Amino acid sequence: MEINLKEKIKEAVKIIYNSDVKDDLIQIQETRKDFKGDFTLVVFPLLRFSKNTPEKTGEMIGQYLTKNFPAVSGFNVIKGFLNLEISNAWWVEFFKKLASEKSHIEACKVSEPETILVEYSSPNTNKPLHLGHIRNNLLGYSLYRILSGCGHRVIKTNIVNDRGIHICKSMLAWQKFGNGETPESSGMKGDHLVGKYYVLFEKNYKIQIEKLVKEGMDEAEAKNAALLMRETRDMLLKWESGDEEVFGLWKMMNSWVYAGFDETYKKLGVDFDKIYYESDTYKVGKDIVLTALKDKILYRNEDSSIWADLTPDGLDQKLLLRSDGTAVYMTQDLGTAVNRQNEFKFDKNIYVVGNExxxxxxxLKALLKRMGYKWADGLIHFSYGMVELPEGRMKSREGTIVDADDLIKEMQTTAKEVSLELGKLSDFSDEEQEDIFRKIGMGALKYYILKVDPKKNMTFNPAESIDFNGNTGPFIQYTYTRIKSVFRKAEQMGINIEHILFSGVKAGTKEIELIKLLRKFSETVSAAAAGYSPALIANYCYELSREYNQFYHDFSILGEDDEEIRNFRLILSKVTSEIIHSGMWLLGIEMPERM
RNA sequence: GGUUCCGUAGCUCAGUUGGAUAGAGCAACAGCCUUCUAAGCUGUGGGUCGAGCGUUCGAGCCGCUCCGGAAUCACCA
Structure with a gap:
């Protein structure tokens, strides 16, 4: 529509003022609601051609368009703004086209699809997932849906941090204090059980340090000298040398954790195409580093540790291999990136990782580029902000970590309470009801997190998160179920909404407002894909729901006597429900049919 | 100290490449269920967009300088 208008305006300027205008000088936007009109041309940039006042210029272009462009039914000029009114017939025709589309996401397909890897989740195997991981997983998964919806080939990956000293801590504590406890024997979820021993380690470790400090030792020294730490380091060495007992313990405890994670992932509705384990990839990076050393891209220190000098890039010196030859985090990420490029030939590799x-x-990017990997330009750090609580950051020491499983459960419990109080689902079986509670609870949680601009830190307010009124997931779900309810009623009346038609109806202003919003769906999705921002879609769904609710409140659909208008409103409702459903699908949010 | 990000209503957040009188929700107050689901709708109050300067016909958005907050600058991951 805009493009068409642009052409016509160019034509107008050409004929009236005999000048060629560049595209970017023709600025068209939607008319603000308090003015009459549908689209607005900002005439200021065109004054250089008209050499006239803004009012006069707008007037002349407006007259030309009204005369030569049937879609423009009228216009008005206020200050430097030309408000164009689009004819009712045009909107109705446009809507007909929109209604005939099989998939609304289809319209967002890019012309040149890329291969994109999305890495998200990246848990440690010593602790259960928490609220921060939830934001990560939801963002990553939604990004996958949005990008693949736009036609890209997207591979979901997860890199599990399954080795290192912190993993040995929970292993050691279990060995010492566990008495053979297992998820089966304790009834605990595997990741929570392992997390329990991690906490137990830290607790006892702290006691040992305090004791040593009391005996006169310096604190830093005490941290190293504490028996538990010495034993842990010993265990890590054994693990690296492939000690059978330690390795067996590691495998067993990690398998508990994975079983626990799988459960949480399933509840969150996320999954992966390929899972990488750091224990497999940490060695790969070493070769890359050693090769780069040979090529003199890196240098070796006196203590034989290996470093990169990134000061020319405005960065610091960076350690890549320790003096004992073992790998660090960066070493492994170098290896992983190269591996992935070889395996998938990706155009982009998006890392969903916190802004810390x-x-x-x-x-990482600077290093790879320095090593001559041109594809390093395709590495994108999707950096998202921290989740904070109203009282500040989550701190494990103060017990303010919000556990993922607890939160999920709490949201569903609240959904159940609210639903039962409203009592609209009494004719459903318990099983069906539980499924609806689950969808509402998860919808509330997901929307609450995804509606916020990813790069901003966000506050998670527990009291607010369980409020299902206003700008929330359940509000949008509710709008959807209301539409579905209308359809059920229509069916009872013998109307088959798949086969109804309308021709030349006169659409009301509210209906045109809705059509305008529906029209914006595909550009919103494209913007979300280009800017990696699910929040745009979330806010769009909210806006659309609000608009529909107003329409629903002001007009009767099935009570309308004129069959043409009734059908028009039914189809308008149908397209709205489809687009809300698509939008929420892109966010990974399920929609109940009733609530 | 260097780098990156953030600062919009009491609180939580929107605000597309600079465009008209900066928008929602929550909280507060006042209304609307005999009619398709009231998890809804309508109205009222609430703002020097952190501060200042600059660019521009026009700045919440761009540039500079401050102020405030977060993260990071590890032989942790």
Whole structure:
């Protein structure tokens, strides 16, 4: 529509003022609601051609368009703004076309699809997932849906941090204090059980340090000298040398954790195409580093540790291999990136990782480019903000970590309470009801997190998160179920909404407002894909729902006597429900049929 | 100290490449269920867009300087 208008305006300027205008000088936007009109041309940039006042210029272009472009039914000029009124017939025709589309996401397909890897989740195997992981998983998964919806080939990956000293901590504590406890024997979810021993380790470790400090030892020294830490380091060495007992313990405990994670992932509705384990990839990076050393891209220190000098890039010196030859985090990420490029030939590799690692990814990219990998330009750090609580950051020491499983459960419990109080589902079986509670609870949680601009830190307010009124997931779900309810009623009346038609109806202003919003869906999705921002879609769905609710409140659909208008409103409702459903699908949010 | 990000109503957040009188929700107050689901709708109050300067016909958005907050600058991951 805009493009068409643009052409006509160019034509107008050409004929009236005999000048050629560049595209970017023709600025068309939607008319603000308090003015009459549908689209607005900002005439200021065109004054250089008209050499006239803004009012006069707008007037002349407006007259030309009304005369030569049937879609433009009228216009008005206020200050430097030319408000164009689009004819009712045009909107109705446009809507007909929209209604005939099989898939609304289809319209967002890009012309040149890319191969894109999305890495998200990246858990440690010593603790259960928490609220921060939830934001990560939801963002990553939604990004996958949006990008693949736009036609890209997207591979979902997860890199599991399954080795290292912190993993040995929970292993050691279990060995010492566990008495053979298993998920089966305790009834605990595997990741929570392992997390329990991690906490137990930290607790006892702290006691040992305090004791040593009391005996006169310096604190830093005490941290190293504490028996538990010595034993842990010993265990890590055994693990690296492939000690059978340690390795067996590691495998067993990790398998508990994975079983636990799988459960949480399933509840969150996320999954992966390929899972990488750090224990497999950490060695790969070493070769790359050693090769780069040979090529003199890196240098060796006196203590034989290996470093990169990134000061020319405005960054610091970066360690890549320790003096004992073992790998660090960066070493492994170098290896993983190269591996992935070889395996998938990706155009882009998107890392969904918190903004605390901005520096890390800056370095990673700089290093790879320095090593001559041109594809390093395709590495994108999707950096998202921290989730904070109203009282500040989550701190494990103060017990303010919000556990993922607890939160999911709480949201569903609240959904159940609210639903039962409203009592609209009494004719459903318990099983069906539980499924609806689940969808509402998860919808509330997901929407609450995804509606916020990813790069901003966000506050998670527990009291607010369980409010299902206003700008929330359940509000949008509710709008959807209302439409579905209308359809059920229509069916009872013998109307088959798949086969109804309308021709030349006169659409009301509210209906045209809805059509305008529906029209914006595909550009919103494209913007979300280009800017990696699910929040745009979330806010769009909210806006659309609000608009529909107003329409629903003001007009009767099935009570309308004129069959043409009734059908028009039914189809308008149908397209709205489809687009809300598509939008929420892109966010990974399920929609109940009733609530 | 260097780098990156953030600062919009009491609170949580929107605000597309600079465009008209900066928008929602929550909280507060006042209304609307005999009619398709009231998890809804309508109205009222609430703002020097952190501050200042600059660019521009026009700045919440762009540039500079401050102020405030977060993260990071590890032989942790």
């Amino acid at each position: 690692q901005n520096y890390h990814f800056q370095v």
